[in-house]
Amino acid sequence: MVSFAAFQQNDPDGTTWMVIYGAAAILSGFAAAGRYYPVAALALWWLYIGMSALLVPDVVEFLTNSDGIGFSEGMENSHPYIERSREFGGLLIASVIAGWTYLVARRKKGADASA
Secondary structure, three states: OHHHHHHHHHOOOHHHHHHHHHHHHHHHHHHHOOOOOHHHHHHHHHHHHHHHHHHHHHHHHHHHOOOOOOOOOOOOOOOHHHHHHHHHHHHHHHHHHHHHHHHHHHHHHHHHHHO
16 A cells, blocks of 8 residues: 555645545554454544445446557556546555554454453
C-alpha cells in the first residue's frame, strides 16, 4: 500500500489517494507490530467498500466496452472509466486489508477475553 500511495504523486487527485492508501498502509504497519485498532479498521473498511460501490458503473463500462482500449492504456479524458476501474481495484485491495485487520483484532480480543 505504501507503493500505491507513492505512485499517486502525479495523479490530479493524488492527495486523496495518498491518504486512502496511506491509511491502509498505516493500519497494516500497526497490525504487523501487533497493535490493532478494530474501530479504525472497520471504519476504513466501510469507507473503502462505499467508495468501491460508487465506482461499480465504471467497472461495468470497462468490462463491457468494445473500443479495444486496455487497462494499461487510455488515460485520456475520453475514457475516464479506465482510471476509475483502477481506483476500484486499489480500493478492493485496501478493503481486504482493513477487513482482515478488523477480523484479526476481533479474534485476538476474543482470545484475550477467554484466557
